[in-house]
Amino acid sequence: MDQSLKMESIILPGNELYDKKRKVWNATIDKHPGVIVVCESEEDVVKAVRYAKEKGLSVTPRGGGHHVGGFGTCDEGMVIDLSGMRKVTVNEEQLVAVVEGGATLGDIDEETQKFGLATPTGTVSKTGVAGLALSGGLGYLRGKYGLTCDNLVGANLVTADGQLLYVNEEQHPDLYWAIRGGGGNFGIVTNFEFKLYPIGPEVLAVDVMYDYQDAKQIILKAQEYVNQAPDEVSFNVTVTALPPAPFLPEFLHNRKVVMVGGMYAGDPQMGVNVVKPLQELATPIVDKTGVLPYVALQKNLDAMVPDHVAVHGTSLYFTEVTEEAVDVLLAKLDNAPMPTYLAQLWALSGQMNRISPEATAFSNRDSSFVLLLDFMYMGAGPEVCQQWVDSVYDGLLPLSNKGTSYLNGIGANEVAAMNTLGKNYGKLAKIKAKYDPENMFRHNHNVRPQD
Template identity: 35%
Template sequence: MTTLDLPTMDALAGDFAGELITPDHPAYEVQRRIWNGEIDRRPALLARCEGASDVAVALRWARDHGLPVAVRGGGHGIAGHSLVDDGVVLDLSGMRGTVVDPAARTVSAQGGALNAHVDRESQAFGLAMTSGYISHTGIAGLTLGGGIGHLMRRSGLAIDALRSCQVVTADGSIVRASETENTDLFWGVRGGGGNFGVVTDFTFELQPLGPTVLAGLVAWSAEEAPTVLAFLRDFIADAPDEVGLMANLRLAPALPLFPEHLHGRPIIGLVATYAGPVEEGERVLAPVRALGHPVLDTIAAKPYVAHQRFLDPAVPHGRHYYWRSHRLGPLSGDIIDTICEHLAMISSPLSTVPIFSFGGAMSRVPDDATAFAHRDASHDINIVGSWLPEQAGDADRHRAWVRGFFEALAPHSRGVYVNFTSDDAQSRVQEAYSAAQWSRLRTVKTAWDPDNVFRGNANIPPLGQRDT
């Protein structure tokens, strides 16, 4: 491990307002932990920033000393890009300020803010934006990759709501990016990940919503999965924009919600959200609730912020996670057969297979408007293997299930959502973009980070460096 001598650290500390945590610090072991317990990296320094100036100072210092950098917002990325061995973590997790301007219908959020902070502050004024499916996901990582969520069919992706941002660039400068300032950078950060700088502040446009929405889960036994998936394909194709519908396949947890005879057995659920009047939603979602023989139906009028926390217990901090993902077209018979076959082979009671449904507002944004491709696709499928830390001996078996499922669906793949890449980030990053987007992203990278300082990510190499 890299050891930083005190005179060098003193020089940094003299110009840094936040906290500097080295391996001998009593908080080091706790502060280096991120959401995915599978990641066990040991940075030489955690620079816990208080603002953009701290980020700039720590970044320049790391570059001066030849140390690699990582950027931590919410620390929720499965691949662990927010940590780096023997390098410097620019840790924004304490920068969570979130402020709503109800007159302008905007929210400004710092780079360490979580979905929960944006949801809570926005809903205080009856406003919302697409902010992800898990409330403890960081708004920065979510947005920089695109930003899918329950509201994307009505409100577009998170990047579609982004109006401006503050960025610390590779040379330590602090700049604004918007449709009128540094427009090439603004295009790149909307889908290109953390390749171009550290975004320390985001300003999003909000839309009226709630505070009450009609939402919840309807579940069926696995025997009905082919019928449910075919229904999802057909229903979502013609559904109004206000409908969000996500399938989820897993083993039924031993909870009172589920019939005891299904505990530990494969099930399929549809998580429904109606982003409109509750009475109208009752009519629109009636076919979902009437389908087949549901074993559970929790759809009800509820606070939107409560619905945004609904899936949190399934993916807590500290568990071990491994996933692979595909973007898909409509769920053909072959795709449905493959999904059902691999559901029957699921290896862990903690693993899940969410299938996210596209369409609506997000699909009507031109591909060249942002760095988010394949907007005409129908679904993302994310095959999530999960197990407890004490079950490390079973990790290979769980990973094998994920990979086998992923490989079986490969003939149907239409690319990948960059936020859903994992250990395959470097081999698949180009699949997240069209050829035109990839070329433009490399040009933006060359302009803003020619030395590839920000390479601990699904990396977009500058021109002149080897393509991934």
């Protein structure tokens, strides 16, 4: 191993830390990398990539390790672990946050909110920003300010030949275009620069729970709402069966419900009447809509996504959620092998859909909803669970927006990735051939190098 790397940063099979470090959030993933290199600095990442190139090893970067497909680990190759590189620096004058490649969404929110600022990220605080941003980044600011990748203004990136490049609109613009939606195919980002906006410290959060029997009505009314939703409102509709958890009142234990959660990105008082229709989609069981700290809202879903849980997941975009699509989805949920699913429909509107499909590698700009389905198996058996998730995907595929998926919410699926990247795939394949001709970075939604 490269002697310029600290020996304590190199973890080989048999090391007492190996099993801990190879684990990712999704417990269905059980991969055994040949070596794990724990990086503390940009220089460490450069050295690790150069060593991998010299030895002909494939490489996967690991930030938060939160992707449902387990893209933060691999078999036989090298995992470059950035999870200790989590510094966030706010430039108040330029309204930019400089974020290290291993930072989580919680790290970003905690630091930027000290200045009453935020950048669009996701909705689970333990998610790593790198994977999120490189393949999109859907969160509660998507309507007002777009996706995480839309707000990336510059980045430091280590390419497959061990070069450290700064990319933005002027410098290596092809790479800058590719990393905004093309995933981790083009190198390891050690530093992100994100635009910041005045948000918080308190915001109006939508938090309503309805009975499952009203699910169809709620989803169809939500579609009507999103058709005319102002940019300030972004929301998600979640269908799930609540666990018998001690933090829930007893009358909600094991109950199937529909939850509507989101926020108003503006003056909370101005938003009260704007979000009211989301509180009246049916008769609420519980309505906790109100003003709370932005950092609290950003952690609201954390309890629904526990650490190291066994999950099968899938995703599909919809131009419109029709009555037929709702019927198919609810029939599938009614016949789930276990009630341990999280079926989320995220409303898509506003700024994120005004950007040209060719402006960044993220090309899906004409959907009104995206389905994110996570199924946690607890005793039903992995094969049964995977078959059911696949049946939901297959049943809804003909009704979807050209077979496209949110790539942060679906495991490795070459057809789905090609459908999703669409006309941009060919351009991405050429950029891949230029910067990673040997496909070193392939443990992802892989774009194959093509001249």
